[in-house]
Amino acid sequence: MGVCPKCGNNVQARKLLRLTNLNTITCQVCSSKLRVKNKNFNSTIGGVGGGIGGGLGTLLLIFWIQTGNNLYIGLSVTMFAVIFVLTWLIANKYVELESENPEGMIRQG
Numbered sequence: 744m745g746v747c748p749k750c751g752n753n754v755q756a757r758k759l760l761r762l763t764n765l766n767t768i769t770c771q772v773c774s775s776k777l778r779v780k781n782k783n784f785n786s787t788i789g790g791v792g793g794g795i796g797g798g799l800g801t802l803l804l805i806f807w808i809q810t811g812n813n814l815y816i817g818l819s820v821t822m823f824a825v826i827f828v829l830t831w832l833i834a835n836k837y838v839e840l841e842s843e844n845p846e847g848m849i850r851q852g
């Protein structure tokens with residue numbers, strides 16, 4: 744769960760969805776700019792999720808081409824959705840946030 748290091752607020756999941764290693768999100772409570780602290784972990788989760796999804800998705804597409812069975816297309820789409828959600832949930836659970844200004848030089852108001 745992404746927690747704001749300044750005010751302890753749980754950052755909304757849908758905000759975390761937009762958070763990558765390259766951008767920041769704004770805390771809805773204290774307006775701090777937050778970025779990913781454990782970037783390596785975030786990259787790993789994204790890579791593993793993408794790798795598994797891409798690998799299995801390709802495999803199912805090959806089955807579909809070979810068999811012509813639309814079941815495999817359904818499975819492929821379902822699997823992408825499931826892996827996307829799982830990756831998101833895992834990233835949400837373990838992501839750590841830090842303020843863009845760790846020294847706390849900028850004060851609101």
Ligand SMILES: [Zn+2]
Pocket residue numbers: 747748749750751752770771772773774775
């Ligand atoms: Zn905050």
